[in-house]
């Protein structure tokens with residue numbers, strides 16, 4: 001499958017952030033493209049989704065590639081800490097499962113709840129990446145809710161990079177990358 005320009009850029013950023021000693025979390029495994037990419041960079045990937053179809057598609061790719069550094073969970077990302085405690089980064093590729101049920105999409109209240117859990121847990125150089133889709137109504141609501149929350153973070157403690165394509169038609173997704181740069185709030 002051809003990656004979108006934003007997803008290519010997201011992967012490029014991830015390749016600079018993650019090394020073979022790192023444990024990372026794919027909060028929204030979907031069809032497994034990100035999980036498999038992360039498995040090539042990291043020591044171990046813990047991946048979550050609420051849909052059986054996502055687990056099926058991802059497990060298939062994991063088996064095809066003979067990966068042995070991936071753990072898949074049929075669970076909401078709010079429950080990450082029930083499964084894993086130490087990780088360098090978390091990736092959220094938001095929205096609905098491509099080729100799946102478009103009604104089952106990430107929800108702003110759930111995404112925010114997870115961000116509220118993750119942010120206090122971050123250590124220096126840890127990161128959270130969000131790929132946010134504004135081209136569908138729920139995604140637009142989610143993007144506004146995330147922006148409002150990110151504005152509340154102390155910007156001497158967290159660096160927040162935004163990568164978007166403002167001159168492009170068809171409302172492409174954009175990236176928010178939150179990195180913790182000092183101890184504190």
Ligand SMILES: C[S@@+](CC[C@H](N)C(=O)[O-])C[C@H]1O[C@@H](n2cnc3c(N)ncnc32)[C@H](O)[C@@H]1O
Nearest residue numbers: 028029030031032033034049076077093097106
């Ligand atoms: C855009 S897709 C992810 C794409 C995927 N990372 C890939 O590489 O194919 C978004 C996924 O988020 C999942 N999702 C929605 N709410 C979730 C939640 N609370 N916890 C975990 N996954 C969730 C959906 O089921 C869907 O599969």
